[in-house]
Amino acid sequence: xxxxxxxxxxxxxxxxxxxxxxxxxxxxxxxxxxxxxxxxxxxxxxxxxxxxxxxxxxxxxxxxxxxxxxxxxxxxxxxxxxxxxxxxxxxxxxxxxxxxxxxxxxxxxxxxxxxxxxxxxxxxxxxxxxxxxxxxxxxxxxxxxxxxxxxxxxxxxxxxxxxxxxxxxxxxxxxxxxxxxxxxxxxxxxxxxxxxxxxxxxxxxxxxxxxxxxxxxxxxxxxxxxxxxxxxxxxxxxxxxxxxxxxxxxxxxxxxxxxxxxxxxxxxxxxxxxxxxxxxxxxxxxxxxxxxxxxxxxxxxxxxxxxxxxxxxxxxxxxxxxxxxxxxxxxxxxxxxxxxxxxxxxxxxxx
Amino acid sequence: xxxxxxxxxxxxxxxxxxxxxxxxxxxxxxxxxxxxxxxxxxxxxxxxxxxxxxxxxxxxxxxxxxxxxxxxxxxxxxxxxxxxxxxxxxxxxxxxxxxxxxxxxxxxxxxxxxxxxxxxxxxxxxxxxxxxxxxxxxxxxxxxxxxxxxxxxxxxxxxxxxxxxxxxxxxxxxxxxxxxxxxxxxxxxxxxxxxxxxxxxxxxxxxxxxxxxxxxxxxxxxxxx
Numbered sequence: 269x270x271x272x273x274x275x276x277x278x279x280x281x282x283x284x285x286x287x288x289x290x291x292x293x294x295x296x297x298x299x300x301x302x303x304x305x306x307x308x309x310x311x312x313x314x315x316x317x318x319x320x321x322x323x324x325x326x327x328x329x330x331x332x333x334x335x336x337x338x339x340x341x342x343x344x345x346x347x348x349x350x351x352x353x354x355x356x357x358x359x360x361x362x363x364x365x366x367x368x369x370x371x372x373x374x375x376x377x378x379x380x381x382x383x384x385x386x387x388x389x390x391x392x393x394x395x396x397x398x399x400x401x402x403x404x405x406x407x408x409x410x411x412x413x414x415x416x417x418x419x420x421x422x423x424x425x426x427x428x429x430x431x432x433x434x435x436x437x438x439x440x441x442x443x444x445x446x447x448x449x450x451x452x453x454x455x456x457x458x459x460x461x462x463x464x465x466x467x468x469x470x471x472x473x474x475x476x477x478x479x480x481x482x483x484x485x486x487x488x489x490x491x492x493x494x495x496x497x498x499x500x501x502x503x504x505x506x507x508x509x510x511x512x513x514x515x516x517x518x519x520x521x522x523x524x525x526x527x528x529x530x531x532x533x534x535x536x537x538x539x540x541x542x543x544x545x546x547x548x549x550x551x552x553x554x555x556x557x558x559x560x561x562x563x564x565x566x567x568x569x570x571x572x573x574x575x576x577x578x579x580x581x582x583x584x585x586x587x588x589x590x591x592x593x594x595x596x597x598x599x600x601x602x603x604x605x606x607x608x609x610x611x612x613x614x615x616x617x618x619x
Numbered sequence: 620x621x622x623x624x625x626x627x628x629x630x631x632x633x634x635x636x637x638x639x640x641x642x643x644x645x646x647x648x649x650x651x652x653x654x655x656x657x658x659x660x661x662x663x664x665x666x667x668x669x670x671x672x673x674x675x676x677x678x679x680x681x682x683x684x685x686x687x688x689x690x691x692x693x694x695x696x697x698x699x700x701x702x703x704x705x706x707x708x709x710x711x712x713x714x715x716x717x718x719x720x721x722x723x724x725x726x727x728x729x730x731x732x733x734x735x736x737x738x739x740x741x742x743x744x745x746x747x748x749x750x751x752x753x754x755x756x757x758x759x760x761x762x763x764x765x766x767x768x769x770x771x772x773x774x775x776x777x778x779x780x781x782x783x784x785x786x787x788x789x790x791x792x793x794x795x796x797x798x799x800x801x802x803x804x805x806x807x808x809x810x811x812x813x814x815x816x817x818x819x820x821x822x823x824x825x826x827x828x829x830x831x832x833x834x835x836x837x838x839x840x841x842x843x844x
Contacts, residue, residue: 291670498638
């Protein structure tokens with residue numbers, strides 16, 4: 269066994285896997301990765317099953333150090349500057365940290381969450397079948413809370429396998445697709461049009477429970493109280509203030525605000541990666557199209573291993589250098605003073 | 620009998636769930652149909668259905684759209700939802716100690732003001748209620764109760780609170796709810812169909828009972844029904 273020590277980490281970072289499904293009837297929130305493709309790609313790179321527990325890293329910098337042996341990891345999801353002792357590391361590749369080496373990560377670019385998978389996963393005790401952290405409920409393993417500097421994860425010693433890269437489909441810049449309902453009849457036609465025709469922004473008060481949206485006020489036909497019913501990942505509730513909230517994996521399993529529409533499952537990861545303040549739109553699709561997209565998404569997951577390639581160190585360096593050249597503000601991944609701000613809410617606006 | 624049951628509304632909740640809605644309101648007859656459909660699906664599973672979430676008035680059926688599509692599942696659910704509802708079994712009855720107002724009930728004064736009465740009056744009306752656990756949800760161990768007296772109905776907050784303490788008894792719309800214990804140990808205490816009443820205790824008794832609950836002791840009373 270080796271250890272992966274969290275040398276530095278920002279807020280909104282936690283151990284996540286595919287989620288804790290099967291007990292929503294007891295109020296047990298599923299949790300799990302915000303961007304499933306990100307976690308799956310990282311796991312695929314180090315030879316794990318797709319939804320093995322990995323580290324979901326929020327928008328800020330982080331640093332991870334191998335102790336008591338080498339550790340093989342892979343980074344996917346939102347791109348970042350990354351290096352090991354000055355050697356640049358590309359996103360969507362695996363890399364092995366020698367004993368004592370530190371992988372330093374900068375801010376997330378063009379997204380909110382990155383995923384660090386560790387070869388053969390993280391040692392821990394699944395709770396209700398999952399290691400996913402749900403901080404509000406005190407669930408998750410090995411720490412039932414967001415990760416903090418100084419935390420130590422027990423991991424396997426690196427196998428020494430050839431490093432790999434994965435070629436993912438290029439990022440899509442298109443509206444977030446929704447299926448209307450289940451309570452779209454609680455809204456007049458002009459309010460549904462307002463919802464679909466407006467530009468929205470993710471509020472800085474968003475978290476793993478819900479993304480609050482900023483835009484026009486959506487009015488209800490009959491008031492904002494309905495008798496509570498079940499929710500799903502992607503349910504779009506409209507509370508009394510008319511500012512929609514999109515429910516994400518740490519959502520309550522039921523809710524009492526009318527739900528105007530639901531984000532299609534294939535677009536949930538892309539939606540979760542929209543950073544605070546970035547404008548986006550919704551687009552309504554019919555059920556047949558939404559379910560066709562769900563099947564395509566399942567097929568993409570199933571065929572992820574076909575997208576792996578062994579890498580020569582030459583390829584790695586070119587890609588890493590290209591990544592490094594688009595670096596933004598100079599920020600030290602390990603010096604918290606350069607990136608920590610007073611609260612997660614303030615922090616999101618800086619992304 | 621079966622022919623007299625109205626078909627439920629089948630509402631899409633995205634591409635991986637259907638809300639089978641029996642009523643728009645809190646209605647014990649509708650809730651019994653929700654629980655009956657839930658049991659029917661447990662008894663005879665439909666391939667592709669991954670889990671179900673019973674609520675006051677609807678059953679949320681999660682499914683895998685790769686294995687079954689919306690139209691096929693809707694047709695199956697419509698048939699199952701119109702089967703006769705079996706007679707209900709005898710309910711368990713609980714009495715739960717509560718401290719009202721002050722730091723333990725930060726909205727009590729506001730509730731009284733909104734409803735043009737005194738905090739004491741709100742407390743006596745809430746204690747007079749005989750409640751039924753209609754659903755569990757939102758967060759682990761949160762029980763939604765039916766049976767809130769009409770005079771206590773009030774709108775949810777315009778801006779939802781970011782955090783409410785564990786153990787809070789709340790009123791939202793026509794609903795009342797209780798999170799009986801904080802933490803994983805008490806999740807299974809209340810189940811759908813159970814009956815609940817509340818007894819008022821003072822802050823000192825509450826603190827003692829809270830400590831007892833913290834060390835694993837049961838402070839809610841199971842009554843002879």
